[in-house]
Amino acid sequence: MNYRHAFHAGNFADVLKHALLVRLIRSMQRKETPFVYVDSHAGRGSYDLEAAGEGDSRARTPEWPEGIGRLWGRTDSPPEVADYLGLVRDFDLRHGNLTPQPRFYPGSPRIAKALARPQDRLELWEKHPEECSALRDEFYAERRVSVHPADGYVSLRACLPPLERRALVLIDPPFESQSEWEHINSAMDEGMRRLPGGTYAIWYPVSERVPAKDYLDALRLAGKPSLVAELTLVPKGTGISGCGVLIVNPPWKIDEEARSIVNYLAATLCLGQQAQGSVRWVVPK
Numbered sequence: 001m002n003y004r005h006a007f008h009a010g011n012f013a014d015v016l017k018h019a020l021l022v023r024l025i026r027s028m029q030r031k032e033t034p035f036v037y038v039d040s041h042a043g044r045g046s047y048d049l050e051a052a053g054e055g056d057s058r059a060r061t062p063e064w065p066e067g068i069g070r071l072w073g074r075t076d077s078p079p080e081v082a083d084y085l086g087l088v089r090d091f092d093l094r095h096g097n098l099t100p101q102p103r104f105y106p107g108s109p110r111i112a113k114a115l116a117r118p119q120d121r122l123e124l125w126e127k128h129p130e131e132c133s134a135l136r137d138e139f140y141a142e143r144r145v146s147v148h149p150a151d152g153y154v155s156l157r158a159c160l161p162p163l164e165r166r167a168l169v170l171i172d173p174p175f176e177s178q179s180e181w182e183h184i185n186s187a188m189d190e191g192m193r194r195l196p197g198g199t200y201a202i203w204y205p206v207s208e209r210v211p212a213k214d215y216l217d218a219l220r221l222a223g224k225p226s227l228v229a230e231l232t233l234v235p236k237g238t239g240i241s242g243c244g245v246l247i248v249n250p251p252w253k254i255d256e257e258a259r260s261i262v263n264y265l266a267a268t269l270c271l272g273q274q275a276q277g278s279v280r281w282v283v284p285k
């Protein structure tokens with residue numbers, strides 16, 4: 001477990017994932033009834049972008065300037081992106097940043113907590129001891145938030161079905177290991193068995209070496225409607241050439257919202273001339 005999200009916080013992948021997460025949470029909240037938010041790979045909860053390149057023996061180039069950094073001063077974003085951006089700006093300001101650059105960036109747990117209503121609950125899972133300790137501190141004494149220092153793939157068994165009968169599950173693994181897709185597949189089997197009507201969002205990297213499409217096609221989704229929103233960059237020969245989010249049981253109109261998000265991000269972030277956003281159904285409605 002070498003992965004540290006701090007190096008990547010606020011990069012293009014976080015921007016895509018978090019803008020979609022805001023839409024998903026807002027959709028869950030169209031109904032008054034409570035829901036539980038399960039974050040299987042929660043990270044530390046929030047990030048100081050000034051420290052993004054520290055804490056490692058390797059020299060790192062911060063990734064946020066080509067992600068949230070590109071959006072920071074913009075006033076032309078569509079409502080779906082503006083909602084996310086407003087939330088991040090508010091988080092940054094409340095943490096005391098008065099400079100023109102972003103400094104404090106919310107991770108997925110902080111985004112979920114910022115939007116949660118009094119009736120909603122958060123179940124946060126993080127396996128790395130240091131990250132989990134930071135996550136615990138972040139949410140110390142906050143009501144309706146549980147932090148679990150354990151393997152996040154267990155969360156689908158442990159947290160589903162919830163008392164509320166409604167759940168949004170974010171699966172956001174580091175993809176360090178070759179077997180990540182297998183873990184996702186087994187966890188999704190469990191999720192589908194326990195809460196077939198739940199909404200599941202799975203982040204994945206797009207790379208030439210590991211074509212996500214093959215894995216998406218092979219996912220056992222029990223015929224549930226599923227769509228993917230992807231942002232692809234100029235092929236670089238090796239490494240990551242984009243990323244996507246698979247949404248199982250997508251809420252009403254999320255396809256339109258996701259399209260607006262990926263198109264804007266492809267045009268706005270510094271992703272190269274061939275950058276593309278796409279939204280497509282893997283299992284149609």
Ligand SMILES: C[S@@+](CC[C@H](N)C(=O)[O-])C[C@H]1O[C@@H](n2cnc3c(N)ncnc32)[C@H](O)[C@@H]1O
Pocket residue numbers: 001003004005014017039040041042043044045106107108109125126127128131150151152153172173174
């Ligand atoms: C991509 S980061 C999460 C980022 C976070 N979801 C966000 O959007 O702010 C992946 C996290 O998963 C953690 N991790 C790795 N393997 C795990 C496992 N099996 N169970 C839970 N957490 C794990 C890593 O320590 C890392 O903090």
